[in-house]
Amino acid sequence: MFYREAGDFKSSYRSDSQTFPIAFDRYRYYALLVFAIGVVPFIVDDYWANAVLLPFLIWSIAAIGLNILTGYCGQVSLGTGGFMAVGAFACYKLMTAFPGLNIVFVVLLSGGVTAGVGVLFGLPSLRIKGFYLAVATLAAQFFLVWLFNRVPWFYNYSASGQISAPERTVFGAAVTGANAQAWASYLFCLTFLIAVAWLARNLTRGAVGRSWMAIRDMDIAAEIIGVNPLRAKLTAFAASSFLVGIAGALFFSVYLGAVEVGEAFGINKSFLVLFMVIIGGLGSIFGSLAGAAFMVLLPVFLKNVLVGGLGWDTALAAHFELVLVGGLIIFFLIVEPHGLARLWELTKEKLRLWPFPH
């Protein structure tokens, strides 16, 4: 009843390979997009923007980035926090060095810088796999945070060691700094997320994506059909770090405004993004969004229910959240390794026939 394919004929390879093959589905996504762009900015307030929407948008970008590397190319990375820090500090240096440069270009360039750093730290992936690669990227995480703490040039020799974002505008509306409007920041991040999701989808559905997935599924066979493993892995690291760097730049400039590197981009952020990708679904763009939504909304939801509804102590609720997240990760790894994305697929399969059993 909800996903009818009947009468929805495909008469070209182009329409057969589109992103949302079922018309019902497609129109619903368009409606959601129109709602997100045309309605939400008018009703959003500071609480919703800062507690829910901005974190969701920014973490979604980071999760899509990590999913390209881990979900599509099979290279486990624990360096996401460190790469986000690269994006944030690149953003800060560019903002202060070129005050006239539009923030959109600053964020994109930050992504570019992060892509370069990502490729550098991706080089070991040519020799090592699995757990060992995870450890190598963990080294990147610690090294990068250490670097941004210890080299004063990165934080412009400020006494506190913090970096803070000056005000920047897009079409006259402030998106960073103290005077930033909730709706403007929201639209700014939303635009980036839509662009990133579109780019990621394009990359993963074509030849580049297939070479990544071939490396992920069986690297020997991938090489025999003509995939250059060096090229495939490094492009995955580059594309992934580019997106993670954009997320880091937005996280710093739009969301936090001021950042202390160890606190904002520590190892726990790497794990957070990895959890998003695992819970959401490895190898799925939708899964990245679902995982980010889940990990962002869960604390807000729990806080409202446990503290607001049941009157629990705040600290107790915070600890309970950790227990719950840990439990959920184990649950997903055992029951549904493909995460929320697969559950969503299964639901759609069922809805296709509903209310009939066959």
Next chain:
Amino acid sequence: MSVAEITPDGRTLGGTLMDMRNITLRFGGVTAIKDISFDIREGEIRAIIGPNGAGKSSMLNVISGFYNPQEGEVWFRGDKRGPMRPYQVARLGIARTFQNIALFDGMSVLDNIMTGRLTHTKSGILDQAIWWGKAQREEIAHREKVEEIIDFLEIQRIRKTPVGRLPYGLKKRVELARALAAEPKLLLLDEPMAGMNVEEKEDMSRYILDVNDEFGTTVALIEHDMGVVMDLSDRVVVMDYGRKIGDGTPDEVRGNQDVIDAYLGVSHD
């Protein structure tokens, strides 16, 4: 050998496509292949047979670039090939299948076969990120080619099925499809009939003959089923303990005393 020749069943064999000259391959102290030379002619079906451990798969791995031999020369289409990585060999136009299927389990049948087109991809990563225009046109052109192969191998029904769910025989066929999608000059098949029942073997034999006939693809195959080998191939190389003990048409090989000894054993008195 460069003169075209007509086979008894009416196909034309061209000049030498691949020439292996005095190949020796060692793993430490073990010599897997000892000083073997043979050639593969354009348009022929060439079989490599021999008892287990004779070095057949090693020979295929030398051709496809997994191993670089310590001694000897590999000539392909008139050029001497230096040491190469397998993906470079693939770009020369050599495709292969594996003894134990090596498909990409996380992808659909269609995507698996589309990976065979990767060597023909011209659009760069930026074209593909933008998608509209060059990348999309190219994707659709590749899809058309892949659909031809899907039709040819009669696997239309399972196009969108994840490869992991398929039975063994179909997986073998999908692997053949992936190799064919690369439009290879030389197709290497490592035991294409292993583990199949008679009917599946007949199907696979038919596909191999059709590939050779319709696409003009040169085929080199390893197979244990003697009936299949003798029926399919134009010429046969026989290996035993890393040496070449016979080379010729199926009839010549069948009458070769060394070959008979290697297969049936010889009495030591």
